[in-house]
Amino acid sequence: MKKDIIDRMYEILGDDKDMACIPPGADEGFISDCNDDLCSMNCPVLPDDYADFLRVMDGFAFNGVELFSSVGYFCSDSDYCLPDVVSCNENFVDFYDGDDELLWIGRDDLDYYCFNNITGKYETRDHECLSDVFDTYDDFEQLFVEIVLKRII
Numbered sequence: 001m002k003k004d005i006i007d008r009m010y011e012i013l014g015d016d017k018d019m020a021c022i023p024p025g026a027d028e029g030f031i032s033d034c035n036d037d038l039c040s041m042n043c044p045v046l047p048d049d050y051a052d053f054l055r056v057m058d059g060f061a062f063n064g065v066e067l068f069s070s071v072g073y074f075c076s077d078s079d080y081c082l083p084d085v086v087s088c089n090e091n092f093v094d095f096y097d098g099d100d101e102l103l104w105i106g107r108d109d110l111d112y113y114c115f116n117n118i119t120g121k122y123e124t125r126d127h128e129c130l131s132d133v134f135d136t137y138d139d140f141e142q143l144f145v146e147i148v149l150k151r152i153i
Contacts, residue, residue: 005141006056009149013062017095020062021075022080026054028092030070037086041093044103044117046085049140059084065147067106067113113143 049084059069106113
């Protein structure tokens with residue numbers, strides 16, 4: 001993810017950045033462990049651009065938007081625990097059948113965010129009917145700009 005996108009996010013957040021949960025970046029060990037766990041569950045591994053995002057900030061939460069972290073993160077300022085991608089995908093695998101081509105990476109109050117390993121695109125999907133794809137994005141940066149930057153402006 002380009003540094004200017006992250007800088008723009010901080011600029012837009014301004015004084016509200018203290019209300020956001022923005023963990024420090026994940027190290028390679030966390031990324032590797034996350035991918036190993038995902039493989040063991042027959043889930044797609046982290047796409048390179050999402051792993052790059054996690055190296056910069058290990059997840060994100062603000063104003064109802066959550067982008068899952070590599071290991072889970074407790075934001076002590078708000079007593080909020082940012083979910084991790086492995087646990088969330090484990091829940092999806094247990095609850096929904098036939099979606100092993102999808103990697104669930106986040107959510108908000110209306111949508112889930114996922115990476116479709118078949119198409120190589122990121123998607124927003126309906127909470128109520130996961131087969132309903134609302135939008136597709138060529139890369140994580142496009143998704144991030146759409147769901148994070150536009151929501152905090």
